[in-house]
Amino acid sequence: MTQERISAEIADLHEAYLKEGVERHHAARDFAPYRSSALRHPHQPLVVVDDPEAAELTGPVFGVTDVTALDADLTRQHQGQPLGERITVTGRVLDRAGRPVRGQLVEVWQANASGRYLHQRDDHPAPLDPNFTGVGRCLTDDEGRYAFTTVRPGAYPWRNHRNAWRPAHIHFSLFGTAFAQRLITQMYFPGDPLFPYDPIFNSVLDERARQRMIAAYDHDLSVPEWSLGYRWDIVLDGPSATWMES
């Protein structure tokens, strides 16, 4: 399977999306260029639950016992400093009404600067870094703010098709006040030349929605002699009940 073929399939699906004219925010579950989606998406439409008593309109809570102070600094989890470009990533977690999501759990995981995960099944022949695990957690503050110190992850190859490479990304997992606001996504870096080739990035059919996955470089967040800064705000989707109530 060539990149040319995958790119043509992506272009066709993006064009079909524009023709349909219905705005979709999330990754398409049925997205043929992402090969492993084929057998893992439902054929039946989702069933709408319209019940003000639904358990999913509430959700799990987390607190100070669920994180430690060191969890948010991925460069301090080992004896030495990890290799790579040190970065801070920060932003706010909001609901669709723009209200901060307070005191909720944010989890991240990522490849090291060479594009290798500390995972048994990652056999990309790039070096592991004894000073980098690539896992972090924090709770949002009263303004919905999160912050991590880490290193910029490398791009890495995968076997979706010949010469498939993922753009550099950090995986994010987020909770809102309702279980139905749950989000797992990926943060990308501005200007990555791999965007047009990647079926996972492009499984989000809407061009403007794809842009919302890309962090902004923010020079004011850069720490002199220490790290470069990126800002990325995250907006949790969810039932209208979760953003209409005052």
Added chain:
Amino acid sequence: MIKPTPSQTVGPFYGYALPFAGGGDLAHGGIVLHGRVYDGAGEPVPDALLEFWQSDPDGGLRGAPGSLRRDPVTGAIIGRHGLDFTGFGRVATDADGRWMLRTLMPGLPYISVCVFARGLGHHLYTRAYLRDEPGDRLLAALEPGRRATLMAAEEREGVYVFDVRLQGEQETVFLDFG
């Protein structure tokens, strides 16, 4: 109303970041809920992650912090202390697509399930119903064949089985909360 951040697949490498020690042990001495996740070819899915959210035995939905309670010396996750009921569970499927939850019988008739997997660009919600409650709005709206996919079967006393089929024949009913 601002536009949401898109979902992306959990990918294959969440295994050292998201699952945590005791993630499926909400409480002991209650019920066991277990099952498997299957793909559209009927093959078990070995790289899915399931999350659970449920009411306490009185039907309360407040939850409690402490699902990922930490050892202050090593920082390792030591799990819930068992006094408060957190209502939240997280389990990765094993190589055979299996998962298991130990918990308390919820006051509401169901446990909410959220499914993440490699290959799945946007997570899916479903419910494992532990009893058929007349008047339940979701069950009432489904035709019997589809409703059956949401019913956990009691294998023996206190042990329930609930399989998730992502696609195809007997495909699980997945939910949209609007």
